[in-house]
Amino acid sequence: MPWRRVRRLTLRQGLLVLLVPTMVGVSAIELVNTYRYSAEAANTAYDRSLLGVIKAIDANVSTATGGLAVELPYRLFELFELTASGSVHFRVATADGLVEIGSPDLPPPPAPLTLGKAVFYDAEYFGDSVRVGAYMRELDRPLSASGAQHLLIQVSESTRSREEFTRRFLQSTATRDAVFLITMFLAVITIVSLVLRPVSRLASQVRGRQVADLTPLQARDLPADVQPLVDAVNQQIARTRDLVAQQRLFLDDASHQLRTPLATLRTQTDAVLRQHDPQLVRQGLEEISGQLDYATRSTNQLLVLARTDTAAIQASAFDLVALVRDTVVVLLPLARAKKQDLGIENSDENLPARGDVGLLREAISNLVENAVRYTQPGGEITVKAASERATLTVEVVDNGPGVAVDDLSRLGERFMRGRGRGAQSGSGLGLAIARSIAQRHGGTLVLESAPGARGFRAILRWPGGEAGT
């Protein structure tokens, strides 16, 4: 396809390939119009001078002798000569042609004449292309040799001078157009080069960058059209920079997170190896086992977080209440062990929702598990799913110790343990994972003190209700 080939050309080539034929075409049309216009203008102007000659002859016609007479001053003849560069002919005759002075056989008008109105027409006269003006008026008195009532005056001139006029006019127009076209093409080439110079500078700037260089591109002096591209690239660079920073942070935290339990295990193992009492050895191994559980969970959560940060959302339709129920049931034994009252407020409803089921399950599970972990034995935890105007919410409320107001704002950041450090072992990633999942769904995670005297509330909210899909 030629169009595709055109688009692959450089800007300069493309401009020329499209502009040259367009401008040449426009100029050609303009030339044709100029020709028509100048021919018409030439005819109008030259016809007027023909009319002048007709009027001059008319003024000199006399019928006083009973015959036809035309006084022809030499000055009038000179006027004829000035009128045209070709031969001038005239004919004064009665309408019936019986009496005539001047060139006989001047071509007659193509249509009958109206009295007192001059007409002009093109004709051939002895191999010469001529323009004839004809004018008819009433005779002052009838002539002896003819019964005709009307007098016809015809003047013809060669079309050479008006053709010459038109040709010269056309020639100067064509020359002007050619000069204009050439100037314009040169200007286009120069201007495009000038305009594109900053772009090539930008290209070499980008080529010369270090691999790790994530500073924004310099957009100075660039054409406004290229500005959005640079902005977009800079935005991309900024995002990449954020991502790299986040990953570095993650890596730091993760290595700390993994190193700590490993060090603990090392210490515990050394302690067990020094023991000889089988009872104490067993007790030590049990502690090691617990520590391994913690390390395992911690590692799993790290992996989940890494995945939520990067994996694509696989959205599908599901029943939110069912998902909440399934998630809570799994955690029920944990709550029961602490004699806590873990319940779902609207377990028999049916809430159609949309989202990544696996990730959402993980988020809800984290929120509930978090509540179970930090609420004192015998406490109360309530989970509630709701859908309001296409926004889905899962709310987990407990009546535990809550969180200090200062810490509330930092809660949900990675590796931040908000409540009761030490006693309760957590990775500090649960809320961060839930928040990441909410954000990946275009939603939010709200963490706040419960409405009552004490307690904590977490609300997972994302657009994914039936109306929103």
Place this chain on the structure above:
Amino acid sequence: MRRLAAAAAWGSLLLALGALANPLDRPQCVAPAKPGGGFDVTCRLVQKMLADAKVLAKPVEISFVPGGIGAVAYNVFVAKRSAEANTVVAFSSGSLLNLAQGKFGRYTEDDVRWVAAIAADYGAIVVPQNSPLRNLRDLEQLLRRDPTKVVFGGGGGVGSQDWMKAAVTARALGVDFKSIRFVAFEGGGEAMKALRGGHIHVFAGDAAETLQQMGDGGIRIIAVLAPERLAGNLRPIPTAREQGYDIRWETIRGVYVGPKVLDADYAAWVQAFQKAMSMPEYAQMLAERGLSPFPLTGTRLQEHVKQSVSEYRKLAAQFGLRLSAAP
């Protein structure tokens, strides 16, 4: 029946061959105008002189090819009827003047074969009978005093023969030809009518033409533009040269044939005219009409025509007639 038709066919073929064999068997004279004009007169002269000389088996037939004062006929005989051996076409000095001014289209005087000049007419300065002008000196004085007081007239406009005669005369009288007043009429007849009626003061005409009109009275000739006095009734009229002005205007009449006419046929025509012009009837015929003999034929005529055309060209240039209006 068949035999008869065959005989008829043979007969007509023989007739055709005979016509081809001798151009003078069925002679024709073409007047390149409508009947009744000067060319018609020329053809009638041709008809009469050739009949008087008895050089033809049959009388000359006259036909007419009008248009463009001879231009149409000239174009026809140069291009289409260029080899028509039995036809001569009438011409006059007016034709040569038109040729000189390029009014015969792209053709020149070299494009036909000039056969014979049969007569010459000379210019005449004509005034009304009651005019105070008695000679060219009077005209000169009047013109020098006020050129606008004298109105010339003639057949045809600026660039025509009559206008040229008026312009040549004015020039010889020491008056700017551009300042003279000239009224164009359809022909000499109309101009003379205007002269009698007092609408114009001077008519620059031809001697022979004027002579025909003199019978009606009311006009007189004050000078003839001839090298010497004319014969017959025109003898008493002094030439311009006699009056001290070098003005000469000659109008010749003659015939030509197409360019592809064979040399033998061309020579036959030339011989016929030469014989006719040697007859006493010829001189008498001209004298009756106020015309002068001008017996030029063949090559000598070709040369004369060439010279005339070149003189007319010069004259036209002097009068600024490069792109002249029609005669």
